[in-house]
Amino acid sequence: MSPTIFRVGNYRFYxxxxxxxxxxxxxxxxxxxxxxxxxxxxxxVAYTGFSKRQLNHLHKVIEEHKSExxxxxxxxxxx
Numbered sequence: 001m002s003p004t005i006f007r008v009g010n011y012r013f014y015x016x017x018x019x020x021x022x023x024x025x026x027x028x029x030x031x032x033x034x035x036x037x038x039x040x041x042x043x044x045v046a047y048t049g050f051s052k053r054q055l056n057h058l059h060k061v062i063e064e065h066k067s068e069x070x071x072x073x074x075x076x077x078x079x
Contacts, residue, residue, distance in 0.1 A: 005072045023073050
């Protein structure tokens, strides 16, 4: 199961259920996909297809939605 947290334009921000314990978020769009750590700081883990400009945009979006992502992570993984 990969619950969607939110969407911004063509980007879908979501979790992979039971992938690993460290808090992170995945992003996918027709252009590519990426994985970012969320806590303690937002940082890029891996990506394919996205340009540097897109990655910078995604980083900013995740920063702006960090509290929402953390809340959804806890609801999904900690019940």
